[in-house]
Amino acid sequence: MSDDCVPGARVPDVPASGAPASGAPASGEEGNPLRRLSLAELRRRTSAKWRTYPPDVLPLWVAEMDAMPAGAVTRALTAALALGDTGYPWGPGYAEAWDSFARKRWGWDGVAPERTATVADVMRGSVEMLKLVTGPGDAVVVSPPVYPPFYGFVEHEDRRVVEAPLGEDGRLRASALEAAFRRATAGGRRAAYLLCNPHNPTGTVHTRAELTAVAELANAYGIRVVADEIHAPLVLPGAQYVPYLSVPGAEDAFCLLSASKAWNLAGLKAAVAVAGPAAADDLARLPQIVSHGPSHLGVVAHTAALRDGGDWLDALLPALDDNRRLLGELLERHLPEIRYLRPEGTYLAWLDCRALGLGDDPAAVFLERGRVALSGGLPFGTGGAGHVRLNFAASPEVLTEAVRRMAAAVGR
Numbered sequence: 456m457s458d459d460c461v462p463g464a465r466v467p468d469v470p471a472s473g474a475p476a477s478g479a480p481a482s483g484e485e486g487n488p489l490r491r492l493s494l495a496e497l498r499r500r501t502s503a504k505w506r507t508y509p510p511d512v513l514p515l516w517v518a519e520m521d522a523m524p525a526g527a528v529t530r531a532l533t534a535a536l537a538l539g540d541t542g543y544p545w546g547p548g549y550a551e552a553w554d555s556f557a558r559k560r561w562g563w564d565g566v567a568p569e570r571t572a573t574v575a576d577v578m579r580g581s582v583e584m585l586k587l588v589t590g591p592g593d594a595v596v597v598s599p600p601v602y603p604p605f606y607g608f609v610e611h612e613d614r615r616v617v618e619a620p621l622g623e624d625g626r627l628r629a630s631a632l633e634a635a636f637r638r639a640t641a642g643g644r645r646a647a648y649l650l651c652n653p654h655n656p657t658g659t660v661h662t663r664a665e666l667t668a669v670a671e672l673a674n675a676y677g678i679r680v681v682a683d684e685i686h687a688p689l690v691l692p693g694a695q696y697v698p699y700l701s702v703p704g705a706e707d708a709f710c711l712l713s714a715s716k717a718w719n720l721a722g723l724k725a726a727v728a729v730a731g732p733a734a735a736d737d738l739a740r741l742p743q744i745v746s747h748g749p750s751h752l753g754v755v756a757h758t759a760a761l762r763d764g765g766d767w768l769d770a771l772l773p774a775l776d777d778n779r780r781l782l783g784e785l786l787e788r789h790l791p792e793i794r795y796l797r798p799e800g801t802y803l804a805w806l807d808c809r810a811l812g813l814g815d816d817p818a819a820v821f822l823e824r825g826r827v828a829l830s831g832g833l834p835f836g837t838g839g840a841g842h843v844r845l846n847f848a849a850s851p852e853v854l855t856e857a858v859r860r861m862a863a864a865v866g867r
């Protein structure tokens with residue numbers, strides 16, 4: 456793989472497990488989904504992760520996983536295609552699958568299908584919920600550093616972004632939230648808070664106490680909360696996902712769920728918006744045209760993932776946990792100046808590179824000198840300068856090579 460490697464390093468072109476490169480698990484069980492494709496196979500993909508940069512760049516940026524899909528998803532899509540079942544989505548099946556999954560996995564009974572809407576994807580769904588409870592010119596509070604489209608989507612709908620930054624520890628700060636809520640509602644305006652739970656890019660999994668404090672503050676200032684919970688199934692050992700709608704005081708909130716991150720289905724769009732009991736009347740005002748967004752094959756794939764893809768998720772999570780540990784060890788060994796905020800969930804690592812003295816955009820340096828693509832921190836808002844986000848949903852070999860390239864970029 457000479458095109459992939461700077462001198463002295465090699466990323467194997469065979470799956471590290473020794474499993475067949477076809478991606479079929481040898482024993483009929485799922486196996487580690489991140490070890491099933493070689494780098495040469497991944498480079499044949501045509502999605503953004505693999506095509507944005509030239510082939511000598513190792514991509515660990517956008518939130519796509521180097522995973523093969525769950526067998527349940529492949530079977531459901533194959534069956535749909537065999538029937539020509541490629542029309543429009545219909546019915547409550549996707550929301551019902553979320554309801555069952557939430558009960559089984561989290562012991563949570565809050566995904567009441569009668570209070571849900573199937574939407575195009577999480578960002579479109581979040582915006583539609585924000586439009587139900589705010590008007591043009593109203594404020595939407597976000598907690599940076601945060602997933603950059605939170606800014607773009609909110610501003611595109613003529614709302615104002617007000618920031619309530621996380622602390623240096625990547626956790627919500629009541630004082631910042633209160634100041635932002637006060638600013639957002641000044642003059643008696645309506646306002647909302649777009650919460651990210653778990654949080655991208657820090658991988659913070661908000662605790663019940665933190666979320667309860669959010670609900671108390673939101674109620675005190677009349678702020679409506681929309682919780683983007685796309686990463687909920689990706690919580691790693693040591694932390695526990697708490698659905699925002701399950702905390703006291705969150706009855707008038709909305710949350711967005713989707714199988715797209717956890718089962719790597721971003722190309723098969725679908726998501727579910729869930730209204731708390733006191734937001735049901737608001738959800739009933741959702742224009743009918745919003746139901747035109749989701750893809751039928753997206754709904755088919757996500758529903759299969761939720762109903763029958765639990766084993767696959769159970770194989771993925773320990774692999775992500777191992778990579779989380781490996782990344783910490785590699786950074787400690789090769790780039791000890793980088794502060795690694797060990798994520799509690801997601802497959803994203805937020806790296807503070809300020810001590811390396813690479814300026815506001817270290818990702819540009821790693822790309823140019825190391826030929827490794829990470830997400831630059833600047834678009835994540837306040838707190839993003841000097842940081843990069845690294846996607847560790849890759850094989851350990853790719854992860855090792857990525858850190859080696861980062862180190863080489865700064866002369867190590």
Ligand SMILES: Cc1ncc(COP(=O)(O)O)c(C=O)c1O
Nearest residue numbers: 518576577578602655683685715
């Ligand atoms: C927090 C968060 N929300 C939303 C999305 C995008 O989801 P969708 O494609 O369903 O809009 C992502 C993608 O990485 C994300 O991390």
